[in-house]
Amino acid sequence: MAEGPESVVIVGGGLAGAKTAEALREQGYDRSITLLAAEQELPYERPPLSKGYLAGKDGFEKAVVHPLEWYAEHDVDLRRGAEVSRVDRGSHEVQLADGTRLPYGALVLATGSEPRALDVPGAAPLTLRTHADSDRIKATFGKGKRLAVVGGGWIGLEVAAAAREAGTEVTVVEAAEQPLLGVLGAEMGKVFADLHREHGVDLRLGSTDLAGVEADAVVVGVGVRPRTELAEDAGLDVDNGVLVDPSLRTSDPDIYAVGDIANQDHPVLGRRIRVEHWANALNQPATAAAAILGGSAPYDRLPYFFSDQYDLGMEYVGHATRDDTARVVTRGDVEKREFVAFWLDDQDRILAAMNVNVWDVPDQVRPLIANHTVVDVGKLTDPGTAYADVGR
Numbered sequence: 001m002a003e004g005p006e007s008v009v010i011v012g013g014g015l016a017g018a019k020t021a022e023a024l025r026e027q028g029y030d031r032s033i034t035l036l037a038a039e040q041e042l043p044y045e046r047p048p049l050s051k052g053y054l055a056g057k058d059g060f061e062k063a064v065v066h067p068l069e070w071y072a073e074h075d076v077d078l079r080r081g082a083e084v085s086r087v088d089r090g091s092h093e094v095q096l097a098d099g100t101r102l103p104y105g106a107l108v109l110a111t112g113s114e115p116r117a118l119d120v121p122g123a124a125p126l127t128l129r130t131h132a133d134s135d136r137i138k139a140t141f142g143k144g145k146r147l148a149v150v151g152g153g154w155i156g157l158e159v160a161a162a163a164r165e166a167g168t169e170v171t172v173v174e175a176a177e178q179p180l181l182g183v184l185g186a187e188m189g190k191v192f193a194d195l196h197r198e199h200g201v202d203l204r205l206g207s208t209d210l211a212g213v214e215a216d217a218v219v220v221g222v223g224v225r226p227r228t229e230l231a232e233d234a235g236l237d238v239d240n241g242v243l244v245d246p247s248l249r250t251s252d253p254d255i256y257a258v259g260d261i262a263n264q265d266h267p268v269l270g271r272r273i274r275v276e277h278w279a280n281a282l283n284q285p286a287t288a289a290a291a292i293l294g295g296s297a298p299y300d301r302l303p304y305f306f307s308d309q310y311d312l313g314m315e316y317v318g319h320a321t322r323d324d325t326a327r328v329v330t331r332g333d334v335e336k337r338e339f340v341a342f343w344l345d346d347q348d349r350i351l352a353a354m355n356v357n358v359w360d361v362p363d364q365v366r367p368l369i370a371n372h373t374v375v376d377v378g379k380l381t382d383p384g385t386a387y388a389d390v391g392r
Helices: 015-026 068-073 131-138 154-165 181-198 229-233 278-292 362-370
Strands: 007-011 032-037 076-080 084-088 093-096 101-103 106-109 113-115 146-150 169-174 202-205 217-220 224-226 242-244 255-257 262-266 271-273 304-309 312-318 328-333 338-344 350-356
Touching: 007 015, 015 032, 015 278, 068 076, 084 229, 106 278, 146 154, 154 169, 154 181, 154 304, 181 202, 181 304, 181 328, 181 338, 181 350, 242 255, 255 278, 278 304, 312 362, 350 362
Parallel strands: 007 032, 007 106, 032 076, 106 255, 146 169, 146 217, 169 202, 242 262
Antiparallel strands: 084 093, 093 101, 113 224, 262 271, 304 312, 312 350, 328 338, 338 350
């Protein structure tokens, strides 16, 4: 029998929650696991909701983490429609909205995030987080239909791309001077601005004003906030997410947090970071499960995400803050949108890299970022130089 508590309760029915249950079983835990999902759906991944599923290219079943029978086969008590209202740390119990109380030996919070709200005069704006949200947005697509999108971040741009490919007239309004400005900086933001304009999007930058925009529906994509209410009410340390150590343990040694809500002390980046992307929800659960079973290995994977818009596919690895995005160098052809962009610090170390329509890059670049390699910028930007040879 694997070491570990008498029972594990997981709060959150998304990818992170389902993967935590899977990781516990894979690592030999054979005691009680209860997975509490607020939605009635089987646990599913979020990226398809703004990508393949929204665009009508994939069925929803591709987003489902495990079929229903998997939970029975692995002795996981999946409870759908189970909203948790309170965590009682003193009694080691969670309370559901219906008053049911469940004891836990270890508790994993995987409550994710929720879209930030925005008032839109004269409209009932749509947001994108759930399967039902994606269906509602998809229903607004089609020739002769007009869609307004508030926010030029990843969700806003992916919705715009899916809508345009369905023949919808699309207007995007974004307060910043370029889309994705806070993530990519102005130079790389312009790449995405040009892409959308070439595909017929009316992109209005430096504005949040929908006056004069004719639209049948409005989608708001102005970011998300971590769902930390349970953690706050329980008295856990919370600051832009639930504060966790390198092994994803919270300020309570019997409670862990994974996915969007986890603000981790990252052992490679040397600072706290909270990442709202698929890779953390996919990979962090294995570390949390190991810690629950007595291990101490840190979660040291670098942040990673991807996006597909029209004929542009991209991957991003590493982490560059808003203050870091001013210094970017490129390898390849930016005009053709076949290139790799690198964000460098003042010592010529790579903070992050983004490959656009060029593949097999992240695995080659990760060691350079993780090892804080000082690079020769001339070699880094030369397509003929292997990544293994770009160091000084």
